[in-house]
Amino acid sequence: MVPLPNAQPEAALDDLAMTLVQQASLLTRLVFRHSDVGMSRSEASLLAALRGGPQRITGLTEYEGLAQPTVTLLVKRLEKRGWVRRERVLADGRAVLVSLTDEGRSAVDELRGRFRPLLRGSLAALPDEQVAALEQATDAMASLVNELQKESTR
Numbered sequence: 001m002v003p004l005p006n007a008q009p010e011a012a013l014d015d016l017a018m019t020l021v022q023q024a025s026l027l028t029r030l031v032f033r034h035s036d037v038g039m040s041r042s043e044a045s046l047l048a049a050l051r052g053g054p055q056r057i058t059g060l061t062e063y064e065g066l067a068q069p070t071v072t073l074l075v076k077r078l079e080k081r082g083w084v085r086r087e088r089v090l091a092d093g094r095a096v097l098v099s100l101t102d103e104g105r106s107a108v109d110e111l112r113g114r115f116r117p118l119l120r121g122s123l124a125a126l127p128d129e130q131v132a133a134l135e136q137a138t139d140a141m142a143s144l145v146n147e148l149q150k151e152s153t154r
Contacts, residue, residue, distance in 0.1 A: 024141075035114040039107070042066070046074055047083060047100065047108045054099035056089070083107050 032041055039047075042064070049055065049063050061071045075098050078084040083104030089095040100108070123131055 020141075020144075031115055031118060034118050035111075037111050037114055039111065042074055043078060044108075044111055046071070046078065047104055047111075050084060050098060050100040050104065051108060054097045057096045057098060060098065078104065081107075 028041060032044075037044065045064060046060060049060060055063070057068060057071055057075065060075070061068045064071060066074075075084060075086060079086060081103075083101055084098050085101055087097050087099070089097050123134070126134075
């Protein structure tokens with residue numbers, strides 16, 4: 001068990017940070033590779049972000065950490081597939097609000113439906129102690145993400 005971060009030297013925290021990002025990225029790539037989801041990771045991430053409700057393009061660029069032209073292209077691709085719709089914000093004619101369509105919601109549900117069996121099977125193969133550790137790590141990851149989101153709005 002790794003001691004609490006406050007007791008860790010800076011180099012250990014740096015190593016943990018790098019390993020965390022690498023493993024999270026690898027997990028995502030493996031899940032996509034084995035799930036045959038029919039969409040890119042960027043498209044899936046954008047659709048998942050829209051499950052919380054309509055968002056402006058600028059909000060999506062901040063959330064995804066992508067340039068506005070890139071997000072605009074992603075939105076156009078998703079719109080062409082019938083998964084999102086774009087509407088001008090009445091109060092600000094320059095702003096565009098993107099929302100998930102019923103077809104887009106179904107695509108996200110199907111995506112999640114393909115991930116679950118893969119991950120469920122792999123998790124079931126792990127010892128109970130490791131599954132419990134992953135549950136705790138998931139809570140810790142959520143706290144880390146929350147901290148990073150706070151920092152990005154400062």
